[in-house]
Amino acid sequence: MKERFKAFAEKHDELWKFIKFSFAGVSSFIVQYIVDILFHFVVFKGLAGQTVDNEVFRFLGIDSQMDAAYAYFIAAAVGYAVSFVMNRKVTFDADSGLTSSVIMYIVMVVATVFIAAWMKGFFTDFALKHFAWAANDKGEITGLADGIIFILVTSIPFLWTYPLQRFVIHRKKKIEE
Secondary structure (H helix, E strand, C coil): CHHHHHHHHHHCHHHHHHHHHHHHHHHHHHHHHHHHHHHHHHHCHHHCCCECCCHHHHHHCCCCEHHHHHHHHHHHHHHHHHHHHHHHHHHCCCCCCHHHHHHHHHHHHHHHHHHHHHHHHHHHHHHHHHCHHHECCCCCECHHHHHHHHHHHHHCCHHHHHHHHHHHHCCCCCCCC
């Protein structure tokens, strides 16, 4: 069985990398979701109903509830850190320069986090305005609606994070022949 698995992995190297990347993504998603729930509904519970009001958020057009926005940023940082380590070490077995990989990864993550934060604010506001089931009696987002939005917001960036990590960030040095 072990030999068949090894043969499959060698024969389908790119597919195997994609499977490992997906596994790392699901693993970091679970960590990120737990952190998001903890911060959103426990740590920042007192901020529920208050909208974010700062220069960066206004510039990006993010109009979101403070508890959701702050929880997302913290959860995303933790989730992306887990993803970086898993993908560098396990998925792509990268041996390119760590410093350049970290810098490129941070640039990708910062852009992704801001895009996702904007999406979270957009989807949250949209759900609160258009779906009665998405709001509780205080006008705050429900856990179910927040969960659906979280899945959307964390899934969409997969479209650009795999190619960037596979071909730009976590490279293998070329073997000279």
